[in-house]
Structure formats: structure tokens, C-alpha cells
Amino acid sequence: MTAAFSQPAFHAYGLVEGNGVLLAYITLYHIADELEIINIAVHPDARQQGLGGCLLDYALREETKLGILAMFLEVRTSNTPAIRLYERAGFRLAGRRRSYYTAPVEDGLVYEKRL
Numbered sequence: 512m513t514a515a516f517s518q519p520a521f522h523a524y525g526l527v528e529g530n531g532v533l534l535a536y537i538t539l540y541h542i543a544d545e546l547e548i549i550n551i552a553v554h555p556d557a558r559q560q561g562l563g564g565c566l567l568d569y570a571l572r573e574e575t576k577l578g579i580l581a582m583f584l585e586v587r588t589s590n591t592p593a594i595r596l597y598e599r600a601g602f603r604l605a606g607r608r609r610s611y612y613t614a615p616v617e618d619g620l621v622y623e624k625r626l
Contacts, residue, residue, distance in 0.1 A: 548584035
């Protein structure tokens, strides 16, 4: 994981509480004019407070300054809260990857957002 942070194409943003507890983070991979959202997570005790949406909006605004024209991500079909978050942010369903996830096996939905 440490090697990823040294890659110029890898970006990460986080929200940290005053006591140093990480409340939410997003990791992104930026190549040319495309961006892939690798992961976004919110601490279980901080969910349902809009932190994921705020962090996603901030990261997308910052990355857009770098010339991004398209953004992509995959999400489990059962992850309804994340799907709602991405769709509110303007992502649209672009495809399905059968059995993309393991433990448990589940399809992945591919979302994209064009700028």
C-alpha cells in the first residue's frame, strides 16, 4: 500500500476529526484525462452525516482542475448507499462485470461520469 502513495498518478483525500481519527477517505488513480475512483469509505460511527458526499464532491472538484474529462468506478450491486451517492454526483451506469467481487461473489457495476 505504501508504494501506491508514492505514485504521481495516485491521489488520496481524507477527513480527520480534531482528535486525529480518520472519518472518511477517498483514493483515486489519475491517468491522462481519466480518473478512476479506487475506494471511498466512511467510518461506521460517522455514516449518514453526508461526509461521503462532501468528500466525493471535494475530490472531484480538485481532480477536475487537472484536466479530467471522464471518471470511472466499480461498485457492488448490493451497495445501495454508494450507488445513490454516485448517482447523485452525476455518475451513470455504464456496464456490469459479472462475478467481479469475491467473498461473497457479486457482480460489479461500472459507473462513469463525463465532463
